[in-house]
Amino acid sequence: MAVKVDPITLDIIENALKNARFEMDGVVVRISLSPVIREQHDEFPMICNERGQMIVGQFGSYIPSVVEKFQGDINEGDIFVWNDPYACKGSISHNNDWCVMMPIFHEGVHVGFSSIFGHMVDVGGSVPGSMPANARTIWEEGLRIPPVRIYSKGVLNEGVLDIMLNNTRTPDMNRADLMALIAGCRTASTRVKELCDRFGRETYMSACDMLLDRTREAMRVVIRKYIPEEPVSFTDYVDDDGLGNGPFRMTLTISRRGDIAVFDFTGTDGQAEGPINFHIHEGLCKLFFGVYMIMSFDPSVLFNEGFYDLFEIVLPEGSLLNPRFPAALSNRLNTHTRFFDCQAGALGKFVPQLSMAAGYGTSPHFIFSGHDKDNKYFQLMELLFGGVPGRPKGDGFDGHAWWPLFSATPIEYIENYYPVLVERYQPIQDSGGPGLHRGGAGIEKVYRVLEPGQVSIHDDREVVPPWGINGGLHGGTSSKWVIRAGSDEPTRIPSKIDNLKVKPGDRVVFKTAGSGGWGDPLDRPAATVARDVRYGLVSARQAEEGYGVLLTVENLADEKATEALRAKLKEERGAPPPFDFGFTPPERQAAE
């Protein structure tokens, strides 16, 4: 049944699928109620072929294992839902992500799947937001839903929905957000059916295979060209697990055997007692490596599952990246991000195009819940941002999102709906690592709470700073403070904390980490350093110490004095080291 598809038709189908995938985003974002999905776009769609292989999207496919569970009993009008990471081999990695999957039929023939998962504000468990910083097992992290039918041949399974909504603090929001995910899947289904009508079903299905092949071939070339046969290792650390353990080591070794790239995490610490374990699906691992290389070399290449057989992944069982049930998972983003940092470090050692510095290193969360004067429950959950890494292309961004398409919730929005007043929102001076391309700065956000309640915070890179690369220096670390009403004295609080009681007038100061610099800071144009000083992003002191730039009273570069100082600093230093960590791991005993 392999139909030959001409290259123009193939291009058209590729574009149409890409457009359908963006349309899924559009539908979900417009319908959903929770700010996490809507304003911050914490939702991830994909469209798959009939075998469950992702053709477009940005996360790996878990569909075959779900289909296997139902022994192929997949019907038109069925819609499946689940959230248990252990029931889908880690394709989603904490209970907050609800995943929806819909088989697509064209004239009764099964032609593919559409699927989206999105972050629910609350799924029950021991704390509001369902991500207890001190959880020891997944039992504390809210309701676990195995893959079940929420629609069976077009009929809503009210019982399943009732159970799901009965186990959350925010049932109205979750209902709307779930319906938004379903509407997104239906949109994709409509578009795929239209493509089958337009080009013929066989053509469409062959085109999907050709799209997989095309991406595979591009990846094969990139792997052969840029992945060395000799093993390259890189190690980075997660601060702690919220229970006082840490730092946790993650080690990645990359090598190549023929066309196959091997990514081996042997040497990574064992699973944590606290909830920072990242139960990652092997396919997802492959996708992450593939996307990183595509984005660095040719972003126009469509990424999909075509290249999966070109990667071999080793995830030691019982480690931070392959924990045993029922290890707690909710706060896995710290580990998730360190995974990317190791990837950048290991790949960047040999290939300049792949050498990004380390970023703010997680997805910082701020959660404030309580009851207002009318005794109505409120729960604000906000994701914060920090320094985006210095890059071969240029400076990192100050207080920007490392994660794709996320954006900050408008402060005027937050203040309209929640009893908080934001007093300050600005980049932190000197937190961007010095470099030829400066690392992005972390941000400082000061919340004044207006009602009594409790605050939970998740962040990392408080102990282990984001490293710099190719001569760039490390960036600033994160910190959290509370200033009680009537006092001006800030008290340091941990970067992972749950249910801190707050009273009206208390202020929480949330500082995120910056990012590492890229390239030798002594080569950064002095005028650019001076501009950063005038903008308040770099202090005169760091201009001198980090960049070797001396300033006039008007904060302009003193070119002559700078030249002399830089010559002296370069001589003292010699060639810059490839990495600047700003951190020495504590002496540790072998874990085993």
Place this chain on the structure above:
Amino acid sequence: MRLGVDVGGTFTDLLLHDEKTNRTFQAKTPSTPEDQSIGVAAGVKLICEKAGISPSDIDLILHGTTVATNAVLEGKGSRVGLLVTEGFEYTLHLAKAWTPGPLFGWINMEKPDPLASLADTRGIPERMNARGEVVRELDLDVATRMIDDLCSSGIEALTISLMHSYANPAHERALREIVAARFPNIPVSLSSEILPEFREYDRAITTVMNDYVRPIMKRYLSRIEDRLKSDGVRARLHIVRSDGGLMSASAASERPVHTVLSGPAGGVTSTMMLSRRSGFSKLLAFDMGGTSTDVAVIIDGEATISRSTEVGMFPAKVPTLDVRSVGAGGGSIADVSELTGSLRVGPRSAGARPGPVSYGRGGTEPAVSDANVVLGYLPPVLLGGDMTLDVEGARAAVARVGAQLGLSPEDAAKGIIDIANEVMLGALRVITVQRGLDPREFGIVAFGGAGPLHANAMAELLGCYPVLVPTNPGVLCALGFLEADFRNEFVQTYIRSTVGLAPAEVWSRFDELEAKAQEWLIEQEVSKADASITFALDLRYEQQGFEVSVPVSADDVRKRGDLARTLADFHDIHERLYGVRFHVPVELVALRVVARGATPPVEEAKLASAGGDVKNAILETRPAYFNGAWVDTPHYDRAKLGAGARVEGPAIIRQYDTTTVLLPAHYAEIDPHGNILIWPVSKGA
């Protein structure tokens, strides 16, 4: 007499309509990018001569301008000072923290400097909360000192954008008074007046953009008024807004941000006009110029209005005709990528200077136009005889690209055109398929200098027929201006749950907005008979992030009853748009009042019907390359094709301002309005 003036990148197009005689005249003069008003004044003179009228006979000038757009895109706007609430000085710098997708999208992200520099931004000690209550008193002493410092530093305009000013503009106004007293020459924009809506970044950037282009726009408009006055023109000057409406020149110099998409608006309004006249209710506007192509959708004679747009990387929350732009046009340059060996077309453009190789002005890299020359689609001498094309030069340049790909010059030229078409197709897909519209139900209107060369091929790819080539596709934008209405929106953000909301709160706010709208209509000198006002509420489910605009009838506003009917409409519209309705409280976000002043339609004389054989319209027969072979192809003179004439493809139809390619297996007929309609032969007849 009404005169439409459209300033494009290469040419300034003018169209004059005499209502008494129902005659229209057109003229074209080279644009003068260094000062657009020079070209405009020259054009006005020229068209008066052509029409044999005195400049003082013109009553109205309707002008679409790219002055504001270009200033933003080229980063050549004014130096803007910005006053914000203390603690939020970095709002523009942080730019909502957004980075592009997909995963690792930041690796390739490019971010322009904010339109107001951090060095020119000051944090004022003051604060309102979301209800518009003062949380921190405005410190007038500190504010005055900051204003003195900033306003004497060389800024050309000042934006004041404070937290929650949409809910209470008192502090913004107080600051403006200080500036007015001490620096009366510095123009000031308040975010609470330019965009009284919540979301601090969007409000600030939109207001700053207004100031960024305001001094330039003001200078431009006063220059143009001076020039016209000295030439004896006594007409009122109106400027075309991004939403296709009109505003007076003085309003435009206060609110130039409303003109950021003024340029493409003309083509869209013309397509709306063609749709109403030709009876094709669904049309795609396809405006292919030298450097870019703009596309839009018209349904039932109306275009969609979007509440926000982007100018380069910057969002602008102003009502805009929903136009999608891509960087492919007749001047787009073709080259072969060293890394992958693939053929790429655009977004680099040869522009007006040096222009494509065939223009013989020193261009050396082949452009899309050159490919059209090589294939025989563009004749060696353009009609009117005022421009001879360098066919050999174009062929040599295209051949060089072909050699790198192992293709003949013909196949390389074909490839260049196919790739340009594919890029433009992407834009057409976004506005149709991606919005749930089937392009096969649409016709496509070709305009801009290059539109009619490519439109038949686009229709073949998308299945959108007929291809409609209007009488004067080169000056179509100017025609659209002639029928543009006056239009303005008055918006008030008012975020409240509709549960327990006293309807009087809504009606009284509508009254206030309506009063503003009436005042504006009077300022614009719109007569009572032409004026109309419509009402809408922006509603959403509580805490949803996007609003749905729900019309409220004027009757309901007068009756001052409850909101039940509007709420029911909201649920229906939400279900229609997104397929679901929820049983959660509905929230009011904003009230919207739109004022319109109607403009009488342009009455055109009907085209005389065809007499005799279409063969009489053949100018010459030349080889052209279709489906892999050279075919002797007749070239027709459009002026000699009367209503009802039918031409079989392949053919080239030539006229003063454009050239139409009619592909094999298609035919063209001339409709009673003089439009060329192209259909596939298989579609019958």
